[in-house]
Amino acid sequence: MKNNIKDFSKYNTPKRWLITVTSLLFLLFISVLVSVSVGTVKIPFQQVMIVIWNGIAGIHQNSLYSKIILQLRLPSIIMAVIVGVALSSSGASLQGLFRNPLIDPYILGISAGAAFGAALSITMGFDSYQSFYYLPISAFIGAIIAVTMVYGLSYSHGEVSNSNLIFGGIAVGYIFSAIVSFLMFVSGPHLQELIYWLLGSFSDALWGEIDLILMPVIISVFILFYFSKELNLLTGGEDLAAATGVNLKLTKNMIIFITTLLTAIAVSMSGIIGFVGLVIPHIMRRIVGNDYRILIPTSAIGGAILLVISDTIARTIISPVIVPVGVVTSFIGAPFFIYLFRRSLKRMEVSI
Amino acid sequence: MKVDVNNVNECSNSNLSITDLTVYLNKKKILNNISFTLKQGTILGIMGPNGSGKTTLLKAIVNLVKSDGDIILNGKIIKKLSKLEIAKNISFLPQVTELFRGFKSFEVVLVARYPHNSDYIFDRKEDIEKTERILEITGTMKYRDKYLSELSSGERGMVLIARALAQEGKLLLLDEPTAHLDVKNQLEIMDKLRNIVKTDNSMAIVTFHDITMCKKFSDMVIMLRDGSIITYGKTDEVVTEENIKRCFDVDLDFNIAAPPKKILNIKHAHIICGAGSGKEIAKWFKGRGVTVTMGILSPMDSDYIVAKSLSINAIVEEPFRSISPEMVEKHKKVIEKSSIVIITDFPVGNGNIDNIDILLHCNKQIFIIEKSQPESRDYTADRRFTVIWNEIKKKAKVFNNENDFYNFIEANRFE
Numbered sequence: 224m225k226n227n228i229k230d231f232s233k234y235n236t237p238k239r240w241l242i243t244v245t246s247l248l249f250l251l252f253i254s255v256l257v258s259v260s261v262g263t264v265k266i267p268f269q270q271v272m273i274v275i276w277n278g279i280a281g282i283h284q285n286s287l288y289s290k291i292i293l294q295l296r297l298p299s300i301i302m303a304v305i306v307g308v309a310l311s312s313s314g315a316s317l318q319g320l321f322r323n324p325l326i327d328p329y330i331l332g333i334s335a336g337a338a339f340g341a342a343l344s345i346t347m348g349f350d351s352y353q354s355f356y357y358l359p360i361s362a363f364i365g366a367i368i369a370v371t372m373v374y375g376l377s378y379s380h381g382e383v384s385n386s387n388l389i390f391g392g393i394a395v396g397y398i399f400s401a402i403v404s405f406l407m408f409v410s411g412p413h414l415q416e417l418i419y420w421l422l423g424s425f426s427d428a429l430w431g432e433i434d435l436i437l438m439p440v441i442i443s444v445f446i447l448f449y450f451s452k453e454l455n456l457l458t459g460g461e462d463l464a465a466a467t468g469v470n471l472k473l474t475k476n477m478i479i480f481i482t483t484l485l486t487a488i489a490v491s492m493s494g495i496i497g498f499v500g501l502v503i504p505h506i507m508r509r510i511v512g513n514d515y516r517i518l519i520p521t522s523a524i525g526g527a528i529l530l531v532i533s534d535t536i537a538r539t540i541i542s543p544v545i546v547p548v549g550v551v552t553s554f555i556g557a558p559f560f561i562y563l564f565r566r567s568l569k570r571m572e573v574s575i
Numbered sequence: 576m577k578v579d580v581n582n583v584n585e586c587s588n589s590n591l592s593i594t595d596l597t598v599y600l601n602k603k604k605i606l607n608n609i610s611f612t613l614k615q616g617t618i619l620g621i622m623g624p625n626g627s628g629k630t631t632l633l634k635a636i637v638n639l640v641k642s643d644g645d646i647i648l649n650g651k652i653i654k655k656l657s658k659l660e661i662a663k664n665i666s667f668l669p670q671v672t673e674l675f676r677g678f679k680s681f682e683v684v685l686v687a688r689y690p691h692n693s694d695y696i697f698d699r700k701e702d703i704e705k706t707e708r709i710l711e712i713t714g715t716m717k718y719r720d721k722y723l724s725e726l727s728s729g730e731r732g733m734v735l736i737a738r739a740l741a742q743e744g745k746l747l748l749l750d751e752p753t754a755h756l757d758v759k760n761q762l763e764i765m766d767k768l769r770n771i772v773k774t775d776n777s778m779a780i781v782t783f784h785d786i787t788m789c790k791k792f793s794d795m796v797i798m799l800r801d802g803s804i805i806t807y808g809k810t811d812e813v814v815t816e817e818n819i820k821r822c823f824d825v826d827l828d829f830n831i832a833a834p835p836k837k838i839l840n841i842k843h844a845h846i847i848c849g850a851g852s853g854k855e856i857a858k859w860f861k862g863r864g865v866t867v868t869m870g871i872l873s874p875m876d877s878d879y880i881v882a883k884s885l886s887i888n889a890i891v892e893e894p895f896r897s898i899s900p901e902m903v904e905k906h907k908k909v910i911e912k913s914s915i916v917i918i919t920d921f922p923v924g925n926g927n928i929d930n931i932d933i934l935l936h937c938n939k940q941i942f943i944i945e946k947s948q949p950e951s952r953d954y955t956a957d958r959r960f961t962v963i964w965n966e967i968k969k970k971a972k973v974f975n976n977e978n979d980f981y982n983f984i985e986a987n988r989f990e
Contacts, residue, residue, distance in 0.1 A: 237697050322673060380601075452693065455686050460673035465639055467742060468662030468690040513677030516696060 235514050247524040254528050258535040259296050263542045302428035303530040309440050309489040311526025313482035314500030315518050316447045319454035320478050321385050327501035328486040331392040332369035335399035337490040340365020341420050342406040345413045359491040366487035369395050422547030423494035425534050436488050443481045444523055451515035496549045499526050502560050509563045590615050596644035598635050605631045607803045613778050620793025621782045624823050628802040629782040633748045637667040662690035666744035668735055670751045674723050680734045681719040687741040706741055713737040729760030747779040753788055757924035757954035765792045787875035787894045790814045798822040823877055839863045845913035847930050849921035854881035861885050868909050870930050871898050898929040917942045924954035934967050941971035944980055
């Protein structure tokens, strides 16, 4: 057992990469199928397959099952997949860039900025009853404003240092959190809606939103993957990476830009879902190793799996009430993480 | 402080030539018109006190800091190359690197192939073979599956040098590769490095803190001070006591222009020190009319150079040798005669542990000036030094800096 794991985490070959990524994709596919079939109304697997197949083939369907699957369950499940991919791949890349295991995708103040945008939109009354798009758009703008402020604050002498970014993220985060708290205090009847959004949920997902974000997310994750060799080199420090020919400025700016885009998209679509971006990369490090060429794709898929499972539990645990997915994520992710952590301590593995 | 023109001409068929390299950082001049040349198969040692510009010089050569002047390597103008092209030609090992968390030694060396395979996502067969060959040459194959954090600092240093070699630059720039190593590891690493440079017919520029090491392993030497070359040439001709004094700013005129000093009633202070940690204290006592002796030193230690220039009696052992029993006896006698004994914090390994050991049975008043934890400079087997140190601490008076110690000495009377 021990030896297997040692061999498995040896350096990357295309074959190992392909096997690992394909098996995780298969796991994701299974969890999506299970997730579609369970719920207040149970749908047999066979029916699920037929409806999805017909949906892909573009055949018009009018059955009850097809309505439940195509209009209610599938959009939120696909959204869970996209958000999971976005948050976990961002988390893994940022941990690599900052060489700090406690970094999550919200480190640059994105969550606070997005919460500010959302809170503003909700308290101003531009809520989901008027248009489904007001809230996500203003959350997205809030997130981008926050990161721009952080980046601007950290910029000095032609460069942006990691510690400055983290300090900037904390400072800007506190400012926006204070405004959000104030808005919650004065929001009166909108308070519950705001809290529900803050805790994160996929239940409002629409096919229109998915169409909008799918391509940007896929392209962004490929760009992060493209920088995985640079992230590998950065584990030895910035000086050494630069001496090995890495274009530090480009790498840093690109990773910050892309992860900001991914995280802002995720937050604006589903609210603030914690834990995934921080812990999925760690879980994957312990399974596949620390080479970013395999860590980034597996983290992306792993994040998707965790969010699909969490969403399923959120929908079913006290059905028909839908529990906020962020609550569930931590509940099932944390014990698994503790288990892996303790196991690696026992085996005296080097932790990151 | 002009460069010796004859020396430059002597190596005219060189492969690295640097002319008038000048560096400003935040409008402050860090390097001043540095010019030198380097031939294939040679090691150039760079010596100089802290802040003399050693690291900046290396960074300027590899174009990590902006500079004026020309750097030509094998006919290529370095500044006109892309980052990747530079990395193909020059391997630079900075003094401080991070630990490559989660990466095994093999991977640490393998990722250095980046300048050659940056267009590929996966490592090519030739990259893996090259890495294996370099692990063999450097004798680091046995650590291939270990994390850097599991290795000793000597082993880690060798893996990082292997990493620089995997990059295949014809010019190696190593920033104090022997810092924080004990003498045995220093010798081992430098020995291997020299063999590799000679067999590959490559070039290396290495900065040193330690004069002995620099003298032993460099073919050519540059002494830097305040960003300018003090002297440059063949090691035997350049590393002289005279030049070392000029370079390391050994302050000879301690009596002149200094504030009036209180004459102490201490007759004889004995200082056990090393690696430059005791020279200030020696000067301080000497300037106050106290007879000073110094504990067993290496003749190339800057403590010894100061001792000599102040005509302080110091016990000296041959370089690269453990302290011999005769010397220990001599040391004992000197300590017997002294009124107080002062110990500074210097690195202790198996070679010089006898310096500390001797104090276990010493009944003199002992003062310790300790700025760093004993664990961090303990290179003895089984951490013996730390144990002995803590034992001695029980009967000694401990200070965290020199000033507290000076104040204490001035305020108290001793026999």
